[in-house]
Amino acid sequence: MHKIKVEDKEFEIFLENDTLSKRIRLMGIQINVDYEGKCPLFIGVLNGSFLFLADLVKEINIPCEVAFIRVASYQGTTSTGEIKELIGLPDDIEGRDIIIVEDIVDTGLTLTHILKMINEKNPASVKVSSLLLKPAALKYNIDALEYVGFEIPNEFVVGYGLDYNGLGRNLTDIYRATGV
Numbered sequence: 001m002h003k004i005k006v007e008d009k010e011f012e013i014f015l016e017n018d019t020l021s022k023r024i025r026l027m028g029i030q031i032n033v034d035y036e037g038k039c040p041l042f043i044g045v046l047n048g049s050f051l052f053l054a055d056l057v058k059e060i061n062i063p064c065e066v067a068f069i070r071v072a073s074y075q076g077t078t079s080t081g082e083i084k085e086l087i088g089l090p091d092d093i094e095g096r097d098i099i100i101v102e103d104i105v106d107t108g109l110t111l112t113h114i115l116k117m118i119n120e121k122n123p124a125s126v127k128v129s130s131l132l133l134k135p136a137a138l139k140y141n142i143d144a145l146e147y148v149g150f151e152i153p154n155e156f157v158v159g160y161g162l163d164y165n166g167l168g169r170n171l172t173d174i175y176r177a178t179g180v
């Protein structure tokens with residue numbers, strides 16, 4: 001089993017880059033079909049989505065635009081993970097077909113806040129594309145979650161954009177914590 005250490009934590013290989021690429025190709029095909037004749041605006045949620053978004057849009061062969069947003073958490077309330085503000089949301093999304101791009105949906109809290117703030121700007125439609133989803137961790141129902149790469153167990157993962165204490169985002173494969 002291919003194991004690595006990121007800072008103090010051990011991880012084992014979980015999803016190899018080739019597996020990710022094949023799935024992302026299929027997700028792109030599905031989006032090309034669903035948005036034929038439209039010009040969707042992909043909005044990546046920084047930081048974790050940067051590699052997934054880059055690979056996903058390379059599979060898109062219809063006109064599209066790309067933007068990024070960042071969410072900032074309340075200071076001192078990290079245990080509840082409340083979200084204070086959304087940075088970088090374009091002003092002119094009214095009437096646009098939006099596809100929010102996430103690396104992972106865990107509890108669903110981040111997306112719930114993002115969706116609320118985006119919907120206030122009256123887009124034509126909003127869907128979410130997430131590479132990973134932890135169904136067992138979900139606390140918020142997200143109807144807009146249309147394109148999911150992989151449903152994974154409720155385990156901590158790192159690599160391909162996902163970090164452990166800021167490290168590991170550059171790994172080409174995704175690893176899971178070994179729990180030792």
Ligand SMILES: O=P(O)(O)OC[C@H]1O[C@H](OP(=O)(O)OP(=O)(O)O)[C@H](O)[C@@H]1O
Pocket residue numbers: 045046047048049102103104105106107108109110111162163
């Ligand atoms: O469904 P949730 O429980 O809200 O968790 C999912 C969020 O957590 C991660 O972001 P993180 O806050 O770690 O920031 P990062 O993308 O900069 O790593 C991920 O990119 C999602 O945005």
Ligand SMILES: Nc1nc2[nH]cnc2c(=O)[nH]1
Pocket residue numbers: 104105106155156157158159162163164
């Ligand atoms: N790196 C990383 N970030 C997350 N954010 C929510 N869940 C996870 C996870 O499993 N790994």
